[in-house]
Amino acid sequence: MDEKQIREALQTVLHPKLKKSLIDTGMIRNISIDDNAVKLTLALKSDRSPLKEILIHEIEKVVGELPEISSVQIEFTTLNREEIGRLFPKPPLKGIEKVKHFLAVASGKGGVGKTTIAVNVALALVKQGYKVGLLDADVYGPSVPVMLDISEALYQDDNMIMPKEKYGLQIMSLGMTVEQNEAFIWRGPLVSKVIHQLLDQVQWGELDYLVIDLPPGTGDPSITIAQAIPHCSILMITTPQEIALADVRRAIGLFNKLGQPIVGLVENMSYFLCSNCTEPIEIFGHGGGVRLSQETGLPLLGTIPIDLELRQSGDDGVPIMVSATNSLAGLVFQTIAQKISDAMQ
Template sequence: MPQPTPEQLRAALATLADPASGRDLVSAGRIDSLQVKDGLVQVALRVRREEAAAMEPVRRQAEALLAGQDGVRNATVILTAHRDTPAPTPPQGHARGHAHGDPRQQPKLLAEVGAVIAIASGKGGVGKSTVATNLAVALAGRGLAVGLLDADIYGPSLPHMLGVTRRPEVRDDKMLPIKVWGLEAISIGFITAPDTAMIWRGPMVMGALQQLMEQVAWGKLDVMVIDLPPGTGDAQLTLAQRVTLAGAVIVSTPQDVALADARRGVKMFETVGVKILGLVENMSFFCCPECGHRTEIFGHGGARAEAARLGVPFLGEIPLLAGVRESSDSGTPIVISAPENPAAAAFQALAASVQKAIGR
């Protein structure tokens, strides 16, 4: 069955009313973007932040309507709040800092969480999501109420690593986080089809990230682990401004190119006033499963030396073992699937260090 055209989908959305203006969603200018490819539909509805609660029922109606169209395999509708036009610069001598849309002036998100930890890396490919997942599960195993938030909108990997394929339920206009492996988790990947490509502009990504923080019924948590996208971009800056962070854990591999990026990550968080809990050296060394011979494929000790140079704690070494890859692919974190594995022991030691650092 052929997929519908964007024009046909817009015509369908035009049957829904905008609660603010009474006009239909299309003529009211609510459609920020609409994309359809291979039967997968992605729509962003433009809203102001104060309209988000009133527009949530409309978002669900739009998602159900689009999902029911012939030729649509999956439909995802999000609310995206664009930054308001800044207020004019006040005359000299008047108070500053009250411009609309300034994230530093908006209420803090995740305010009920005891400690929010950012897991970051200066570059991709260093195993940051593997570290975030196993750290969160290990913290939960230590008796803490733990949340795990996948902030990588473009490349969500937590659904695969946690073995989750179901969509979260919605209750009282809020998503319920998925309960798995002793923690509560949410990811844009729980909502979209696995092969969906997020072809979104920056404001849309920030809107989706904010929804994952404030439109999810997280409840009272001791710790929230946030798996950030790699780099030092909008997501990292927005998080630092909108969330009171207990600190950041920087993940690197031992080689110089990764350490240079990790150094930038440390400097970025320090610039915005976020404490560095420490550096983790992932893929620190490889042990042959047959003979036990140790090989330092990417070098060794670089993160420890870099932590000492920067004056931040070194949180440990995670070995490169086949069991880590196998457990991630199977959707069972290695601290659960093989607690006796040396990598699992390293993750447990990391969790103990992080728990001590945040005082929980």
């Protein structure tokens, strides 16, 4: 008996769901024979796969029936993410079928201006003539409804949820489905499910860009989006402080690991230009964005000053790209959007 004969015998053991042999799927590994005792590894989707017992039984039966074989020992391992994606491709998500480009706005931590930038960059893309949607995927603190002053609840049509249109944007936020002040406490699997629904069951329609406001950090939502939309580009927001960079580096590391393209960096709250000063005041330090750009090779697409009008516009629910399109901050958003659309053609 040699490995080849064992492989041939195992060709007959099919994966019940995939209807393919375990050998052809690559789920059987490391076959070894020592003194008529066979050892092999079975790779499954998860440790608790309900198919485990059935497959053990089948493998033991087929290999055990071969002449001279005295025993079969099976070890387990789990398939990696790439293998799972290849063997078990997910059906396309209905709601986003007609979306051309995806841009997720991410940050290392909260309060760095992620939502402000997601909203205004989305509006700057509208100004360029694109059809744009904005998905508030910050399930822990959806603030898009406040920044765009949307209080209406959503309605359903044909079992699909219709996004709300405002300022030429198609908008969807969990903040539009529940009381705005209600606290959100989501557990991992639930977060994944909700984000899937926001992509699958919302009628996004034909869009050039779907801008996604991610929650801060590297938690479940970022991973869910990466798995659901592998070609989603990331726009990474940072602030100038060295201390903030550690979190941003970690987030960049995660997106790199997931194979997610990062379109560039934006540094927010870069400096303060007071009306009586001649020099900009660098409240949060200096050069974080530039340093990170040099270190990672990612382009720095823009630096946004600390701007009272920008803060006010967020609180008032009228974004600066609507109220003061050609203000300093407005022009920076337009430049960032231009660079993004150039890069994502």
